[in-house]
Amino acid sequence: MTDDLLTVGQVADHLGVTVRTLHHYDEIGLVVPSARSRAGYRLYTEADLLRLQHVVVYRRLGLPLEEIGTILADGADSDTVVEHLRRQREAVTHRVAELTELVTAIDRALEAEMNDYAISREEQRELFGDGFDDGYAAEAEERWGDTDAWAQSQQRAKSYRxxxxxxxxxxxxxxxxxxxxxxxxxxxxxxxxxxxxxxxxxxxxxxxxxxxxxxxxxxxxxxxxxxxxxxxxxxxxxxxxxxxxxxxxxxxxxxx
Amino acid sequence: MTDDLLTVGQVADHLGVTVRTLHHYDEIGLVVPSARSRAGYRLYTEADLLRLQHVVVYRRLGLPLEEIGTILADGADSDTVVEHLRRQREAVTHRVAELTELVTAIDRALEAEMNDYAISREEQRELFGDGFDDGYAAEAEERWGDTDAWAQSQQRAKSYRxxxxxxxxxxxxxxxxxxxxxxxxxxxxxxxxxxxxxxxxxxxxxxxxxxxxxxxxxxxxxxxxxxxxxxxxxxxxxxxxxxxxxxxxxxxxxxx
DNA sequence: GCTTGACCCTCACGGGACGTGAGGCACCAG
DNA sequence: CTGGTGCCTCACGTCCCGTGAGGGTCAAGC
CATH class of the missing domain: 1.10.490.50 (Antibiotic binding domain of TipA-like multidrug resistance regulators)
Structure with a gap:
């Protein structure tokens, strides 16, 4: 029960990452499985999974792997787990606030377009430019393009001439x-x-x-x-x- | 007034991107400045800026440049501008919803830790795993690591033993x-x-x-x-x- | 015992979106 | 005419993996 070791595939399924990603994290020493089978299979313990989970959440926020490494390096007891969760919560809500700002910016732009009001560059800058004072922080990750919702909105927009x-x-x-x-x-x-x-x-x-x-x-x-x-x-x-x-x-x- | 052409640096300042990014967009043909000075300086028109702005917003959502290109390729009149804004709005709110979900997942994890309740792998999976059904869609972009807010939260968390x-x-x-x-x-x-x-x-x-x-x-x-x-x-x-x-x-x- | 898949391993190259110089004109201020 | 700043074009580096190639491993079935 406690010595329930998982292989890459199982871990990948559980946490929604690819096997290659696990290999990579192992390569760079970010999440090194505590054990290997005789055949060389990576075997992940419960503790490995916990660490990996933190990595995944941080990664979702766009932190570079190296930084995640240093963050997780400051100990790994029960209380620091809470610290991570606190930080993660803060970081995510911060991001949400940014995006919400972006939505209102888009709303303004929509209003402007609706009223055939062409906004000037200066105003554009005010709306979109560096509204995100510090990091305009583009969020990447490609696969987003073929999301369901996205495809939907794209299709709906087609019928609009x-x-x-x-x-x-x-x-x-x-x-x-x-x-x-x-x-x-x-x-x-x-x-x-x-x-x-x-x-x-x-x-x-x-x-x-x-x-x-x-x-x-x-x-x-x-x-x-x-x-x-x-x-x-x-x-x-x-x-x-x-x-x-x-x-x-x-x-x-x-x-x- | 209307022939108010801007150079890379000015455009970069206005929209909060780097000069290199503009070069890149030019190279791949995504946003090609309509004019060049005698000396070869890139000169961006009002229309170029509008296009670029859409690119920037889409980019913030993490769409790959190629896809942005095809999206913007379907015409560029006033009405399609509204279409883009609509799509962008939808995409951003969708992302906000995802992140909000992530926040509640973190809340649950925090509650669990507070009560010294170790959640099982199965439950972790439920909370963090593929909660984002289609794309677990990590948001990348490195520079996030050295954001002000981030540094702040990191520092604040230090005093917690x-x-x-x-x-x-x-x-x-x-x-x-x-x-x-x-x-x-x-x-x-x-x-x-x-x-x-x-x-x-x-x-x-x-x-x-x-x-x-x-x-x-x-x-x-x-x-x-x-x-x-x-x-x-x-x-x-x-x-x-x-x-x-x-x-x-x-x-x-x-x-x- | 042997084959068939599904899964795992280690190289190793590729690719997207830029970062980061290097070397060299362009332009304005003093 | 001399800085200083801004722009140009190569061109290589980086980060985070994707994507094979070539080859072992393991449980199951024939």
Missing amino acids: KEQWQQIKEEGDAVNARFVELMDAGVDAGSEQAMDAAEAARQQICTWFYDCPRPMHAAIAEMYVTDPRFTKTYEDVAPGLAQYVRDAVVANAGRG | KEQWQQIKEEGDAVNARFVELMDAGVDAGSEQAMDAAEAARQQICTWFYDCPRPMHAAIAEMYVTDPRFTKTYEDVAPGLAQYVRDAVVANAGRG
Whole structure:
């Protein structure tokens, strides 16, 4: 039970790495199996697996193998295991925060494109450039290209041509016109009708762009009044529209 | 204004890539600057920058350059720009979901370590193994190792030794004892006192492990009753404790 | 006992995405 | 006209494996 030694293939299956990877880790001394069979087969113990698991997680974060080695070299007792987990947690959440930032950057770019607002280089830089102050830290690993979700999104995007784009713009204009109409009529931004218009706007985003739940929609609407660029595109349609739309969207997000 | 051509260095600064990278993209024909100066300097137009920006975002997601090339090759009008942004958004959120999963896996492992519960290989596999069904998709890019945040967390983790670990366990036992005491006394899990105990437990996590806001704590507490392993570790202390702690934590999360 | 797979071994070369000089023009400031 | 900085083109180095080539090993079945 405790002397349950595994061969490369089994270990590879368990932890989702390739045999070659295990060979490599052995070669460079990162994870050296504690035993070998008479025939020279690598045999991994429980402890080896634990170490390997840490390596795999660190690797997923993109740390170079050498650094992983030095990290793991600082002892291997029970308490340092917790240390590793703590660090790993921190590193992963940090990465998540970065990517989330990237998503909002993309959202802004989408908004800009939707409103036919060509953003300048300076703004691009602000959005994408070195938004990730320290490491713009590209994440690599090739196999990502043929992921299921990726293939899906690629396929879905295929059915999306010029006349449809035209339609999107028309729908958008219609929604905006509706907002202007309501605003000019003095209808409150928190009213049923305004909320309906907001809901229509949201539906449009869901249909054409991406799944956008109400809270997310509200967050985006905040940009209408906080980001001068978007404020401008709405104010150009009608003065006061940015605030009005924002309020309506927020109100709409508030109802069940 | 429109014929505002930039050299490699300027472009590199703007988009946060290296000059060498731009050379490489030129070499393989991925992003070829539209012009050259008499002296042979690469000169990038606005359109070049737009293309490059998409490349950079895709690259951050870890797509291989070749694939990026074919993606960008399907036309380059205004509407396909939106398509790219849509895809990029989807891809990034997908990645965020993956990493978030990884975080909860780490949380579980941390919980297990905290309770001195050594998880089996089978469970490790479940947690870390191929949780990412298709591509375990390691994210690479070396430079990550010497990120500020990383160095920080590494340094912070240094001050964390064996006697402290002992202290952590004692504190944990104390909190659990408090829970048992309350439960045995028939005090309601939603009571002030039980919530105080829950808050103490949360503070302990914050202090020793990671920043854990109340809602997150509640999510973790759910595991006490849904994950048999954790249920067991609490039930072993006292029958009914898992449910009691879970309820107290949830109640505590509910108060301001 | 012999064959057939599935699995393991050790070289060893390849490849993607750049890093890192080396050697040499280009351009502007003083 | 002399630095200093920025750009150019080779061209080799690196990291993390992928991908054979050539060959042993092991349990199972005939």
